Amino acid sequence: MNLTLQVWRQSGPASEGKLTEYQATDVSPEMSFLEMLDVVNEKLAEKGDLPIAFDHDCREGICGSCGMMIDGVAHGPSRGTATCQLHMRSFTDGDTIVIEPWRAQAFPVIKDLVVNRSALDRIIQAGGYISVATGGAKDGNMIPIPKLDSDSAMDAAACIGCGACVAACPNGSASLFTGAKVSHLGLLPQGQPERYRRALRMVAQMDLESFGGCSLFGECMEACPKSISIDVIARMNRDYVYASVSAVEERALGGEG
Amino acid sequence: MWLLTLYRSTIGKKVIMAVTGLMLVGFVIVHMAGNLQAFLGANKLNGYSAFLKSTGELLWLARLGLLAALIAHVTMALQLTQIARRARPTGYAKRIPQVSTLASRSMRWGGVLLLVFIVFHLLHFTTGTIFPMASVPGAAFSETDVYDNVISAFRTPWVVLVYVVAMFFLMLHLFHGAWSSVRTLGLTKPTPRPLERKIATAIALVVWLGFTVVPVAVFFGVIR
Numbered sequence: 337m338n339l340t341l342q343v344w345r346q347s348g349p350a351s352e353g354k355l356t357e358y359q360a361t362d363v364s365p366e367m368s369f370l371e372m373l374d375v376v377n378e379k380l381a382e383k384g385d386l387p388i389a390f391d392h393d394c395r396e397g398i399c400g401s402c403g404m405m406i407d408g409v410a411h412g413p414s415r416g417t418a419t420c421q422l423h424m425r426s427f428t429d430g431d432t433i434v435i436e437p438w439r440a441q442a443f444p445v446i447k448d449l450v451v452n453r454s455a456l457d458r459i460i461q462a463g464g465y466i467s468v469a470t471g472g473a474k475d476g477n478m479i480p481i482p483k484l485d486s487d488s489a490m491d492a493a494a495c496i497g498c499g500a501c502v503a504a505c506p507n508g509s510a511s512l513f514t515g516a517k518v519s520h521l522g523l524l525p526q527g528q529p530e531r532y533r534r535a536l537r538m539v540a541q542m543d544l545e546s547f548g549g550c551s552l553f554g555e556c557m558e559a560c561p562k563s564i565s566i567d568v569i570a571r572m573n574r575d576y577v578y579a580s581v582s583a584v585e586e587r588a589l590g591g592e593g
Numbered sequence: 594m595w596l597l598t599l600y601r602s603t604i605g606k607k608v609i610m611a612v613t614g615l616m617l618v619g620f621v622i623v624h625m626a627g628n629l630q631a632f633l634g635a636n637k638l639n640g641y642s643a644f645l646k647s648t649g650e651l652l653w654l655a656r657l658g659l660l661a662a663l664i665a666h667v668t669m670a671l672q673l674t675q676i677a678r679r680a681r682p683t684g685y686a687k688r689i690p691q692v693s694t695l696a697s698r699s700m701r702w703g704g705v706l707l708l709v710f711i712v713f714h715l716l717h718f719t720t721g722t723i724f725p726m727a728s729v730p731g732a733a734f735s736e737t738d739v740y741d742n743v744i745s746a747f748r749t750p751w752v753v754l755v756y757v758v759a760m761f762f763l764m765l766h767l768f769h770g771a772w773s774s775v776r777t778l779g780l781t782k783p784t785p786r787p788l789e790r791k792i793a794t795a796i797a798l799v800v801w802l803g804f805t806v807v808p809v810a811v812f813f814g815v816i817r
Contacts, residue, residue, distance in 0.1 A: 342686075355686055408689035434687040441680050488783060506693070507673075508680030509603075539602055548680035549603035549673045551700065552773040553693035554788050566776070567783040573604050574779025580599040 337363045337429035341376065343388055344436045346445050353445065355434065358388075365425035369412060370395060370402060372424055389448040395420040397561060400496030403503070404449045405436040410500040410559035418498060418561040438503035442510070442545045453499045455545040456513060460497075462541035463534035464517050466526050485523045492520035494562035504559035507548030512556035514542045515568035522575055532579035539576050603676060604777075610669045611774035613662040618771050618796065620659055621763065625803035631816055632807075635740035642739040667708060674701055692788060696769040703762045710759040717752075718742060725749050747811035756808045764801035771796045 339360040346353025360376050367375070370392050377387035393401035402419040406412035412422040427433065437445050442455040493516075501512035518535050521527030527534070550569055557566045599605035630638045645652055690698065716722040721734030724746065732745035747753050772793035775781060810816045 344686075405685055405688065408685065408687035409691060436685055436687070439681055439683050439685055441682055504691070506690075506698070507677035509677075539604055543601075543603050546676075546680055547603075548677035549607055550777070551673075551677075551697060552769075552776055553690075553697045555691055555693050557787070558691040565783065566787050567781070570776050570779045570781050571783075572779075573608070573777055576602070576604050577599070577608060577779065580595050580602075580605070583595065 337365060337424065337427070339363055339372075339427060339430070340432040342432065342434045343448070344445075345388070345448055346437075347386075347447065349444055349446055353448075355436075363424050365423065367424045368395065368420055369406065369422040369424065370420050389446075389450050391450050392420060397421040398496060400498040403438060403498040403500055405434075405438065405503060407433050407435075410438075410504040411498075411561055415558070416561060416563045418496070418500075421561070438499050440499075440502050440508040440547070442508070442547050443499060443502065451499070453497070455547070456497050456499060456510065458545065459510065459514055459538050459541045460517055463530065463536075463538040464521065465530070466521060467529045468526070479525050481525060488567075489520050489523035492516040492523070492564060492568050495520070495560075495564055496562060498561060500559040500561060501556035501564075502547060504555040505548065505550075506553055506555065507551055509550045509556070510542050510545070510547040511550035511569045511572070512560065512564060512566065514538050515566075515570075515572035516564050518572040518575060519568040522571070532575060532583060535572060535575035535579045536583060539572070603673065606669045606673055607777045609665055610673070611777040613666040613669075614770050614774045616662045617659070617666065618767065618774075621767075621800050621804075622796070625800050628807050629803060631740065631743055632810070635738075638740045638743070639738060643737070663711070667704075670701065670704055694769060696765040697773070699762075699765055700769055703766055706762050707759065707766060710755070710762075713755070714759075717746070725752055743807065744811055744817065747808040750812070753808045753812045757805055760801055760804045763804070764797045767797040767800055768793060 341358045341360055342355045343358060344353055345356045358376055358380075360372055363372050363375070370390070373388060373390060380387050390404060391401045393399040395402070397418040397420060400418070403411060404419055406419065406422070411417060411419050413426050414422045435449065437443075437449045438451045438453075440451075443451040443453055445451050495513060495516040497513065499513070502508055502510050505511075518538055521534060522531045552566065552569070554566060557564065600609070627641060630641050696703075713723070717724065718739075721736075721742075724734040724742075732741070735741055747756075768790070770793075772790035775793075776787075781787075807816070
């Protein structure tokens with residue numbers, strides 16, 4: 337199949353970018369979207385042009401590196417998949433495909449389709465940890481965890497931090513990401529000691545990174561390659577409001593000297 | 594101060610929107626039910642109006658409460674819209690909404706329309722400052738004869754149109770708002786279909802039909 341690509345080209349963070357047209361010829365329907373870009377890039381390199389820069393790593397939908405806006409849809413038309421799991425059979429011969437980087441104030445473009453997503457890392461750093469007792473490792477099933485809680489926690493933990501939720505959200509909100517991070521630890525007994533402080537700190541960091549607020553459009557859930565439910569946002573809000581009302585400031589106590 | 598921290602966060606602002614929104618949802622339901630008394634005749638509707646006015650300070654307490662809720666609701670909407678704009682300074686060349694409803698995407702400009710309508714509506718039926726009547730010679734706005742006001746106002750086609758269109762936008766606003774406010778407050782349990790909204794759909798439809806039926810019935814002479 338032959339396709340026309342309109343790709344966002346931008347040489348650096350401070351430079352102006354624009355959509356540039358490329359022809360992708362002899363594309364096999366069995367190729368992944370990234371493999372199709374690889375072929376286009378090879379031809380660009382042969383001609384002496386700069387290849388299109390895009391993030392990728394595992395190419396099996398678990399690392400969260402790849403991600404781009406494909407024809408107006410985050411990660412493209414295939415549901416519950418990352419860009420690397422999208423196959424060219426989802427398109428038809430002669431299609432024109434617009435390819436853009438994630439657009440958000442918090443995700444500055446580094447080059448072409450590569451954006452800096454470290455804002456998400458800083459949200460995790462703000463509260464994505466638990467207190468553990470050191471010493472001998474505990475037996476695997478020593479801590480009883482209700483089945484439903486463990487299932488919900490695992491659903492939230494499926495988040496790979498790709499940023500599609502932010503990219504798809506009309507508000508540029510990171511609520512689904514933060515909600516998933518708050519929930520996956522907050523649902524488990526190991527995450528209880530920091531549960532409310534975690535909600536406070538992660539949400540504070542999320543706001544600090546200039547993400548938007550949540551209007552419950554539902555677009556994030558649809559774009560998410562792991563189909564994480566907006567239920568995690570309801571849970572985050574509940575924990576956050578309770579935490580705001582009940583949080584006690586940490587005190588430094590100690591004797592003189 | 595924790596209250597200030599909550600207010601400054603995006604979640605806190607959404608919580609304020611949700612709580613004030615739910616207050617206003619409660620108000621429109623009661624208002625709609627009150628309006629339906631137009632079908633029971635002049636005495637019933639005017640009696641209801643007289644009863645509301647007889648409550649005196651209580652009525653003013655309710656009015657001030659609603660006004661405060663509305664101001665808070667609009668202020669938070671403006672702030673959150675600004676935050677959302679700043680969150681995406683460069684837009685997409687192409688972005689296709691996947692699951693978001695027309696209702697959710699029209700909350701902002703639809704809300705502005707509703708605000709303009711509320712101002713018009715207060716000047717129309719509460720103060721009588723603008724009281725357009727076409728086909729009723731000699732009719733004037735009356736403080737006590739609410740029934741007569743309704744009858745003479747809704748004989749004018751454009752007035753009916755304004756109310757019918759406004760109520761359609763109120764229906765859209767409620768279809769998203771009555772559902773999302775409860776979710777924002779976290780008062781939902783996990784569900785396989787989180788976008789489903791049976792109660793909000795019922796509220797939106799009942800309020801829409803209940804409000805629309807009165808002007809339409811007057812216009813077609815069902816209520817006279």
